[in-house]
Amino acid sequence: MLTIYAIPLSLYCAKLRILLRYKQLVWRELPPPGGYGSSEYETIVPSGNLPALLDGDLLIADSEAIAEYLNEKYPHPPMLPAELVLRAKTREMSRFHDTRLEPELRKLFPFIDEAKRNESIINSQSLAIQNKLQQLANMLSSDQPRCDDMLTLGDCGYAVTFTWLDMLKPVLGLDIEKPEAVIEYHQRLTRHPVIFEELETYQPLLAAWLKTE
Ligand SMILES: N[C@@H](CCC(=O)N[C@@H](CS)C(=O)NCC(=O)O)C(=O)O
DSSP, X not given: OEEEEOOTTOHHHHHHHHHHHHTTOOEEEEXXXXXXXXXXXXXXXXXXXXXXXXXXXXXXXXXXXXHHHHHHHSOSSOSSOXXXXXXXXXXXXXXXXXXXXXHHHHTTGGGOSGGGOOHHHHHHHHHHHHHHHXXXXXXXXXXXXXXXXSOOTTTHHHHHHHHHHHHHHHHHTXXXXXXXXXXXXXXXXXXXXXXXXXXXXXXHHHHHHHHHO
């Protein structure tokens, strides 16, 4: 059986669970030994990254590396298009999520605690996120080839990050509006049964955490 090191609230662990659900894989989830960010966990996973996958003796950290591995090991249903160009565009979307959009959201995490709020950073981050959402909207609206008739590796992270954005917006008073193309993309994602399933579990946990921070 596959094992993943994960914590329930981790955005990238939820991203991975969407793939595991879609592939109908059986997995068990373990918390990082020693806790999140611990040196004990780093003796097992040198980068300290969550999630990490254990498949027998093989250890892989990083949601994207894990996703590519599992998609090759369990090719059905496929999560990368058959066509070369569409595969490249799918990866482009995935990298944009992991390296551009989500890191801007993550910069807000230290300010969720009411005692640590910093209005000026929250406002500048709102602007940075709005900018990334507009770039995403431009990518979605461009006439470049896109794969939107299947759930892909490129979609999983967005489903979770959009949920974070929607839920964090009232908590921090973020001045962010999703552009129309992003709203449509988000709606398309949430119509997908496995995304719906993951968010059904994830959203209440996130809501509870956001209230108690
Ligand atoms: N690019 C990484 C990002 C994962 C990430 O940021 N994970 C957070 C938890 S959501 C984490 O591991 N933080 C602890 C650390 O990096 O030491 C991935 O896709 O797995």
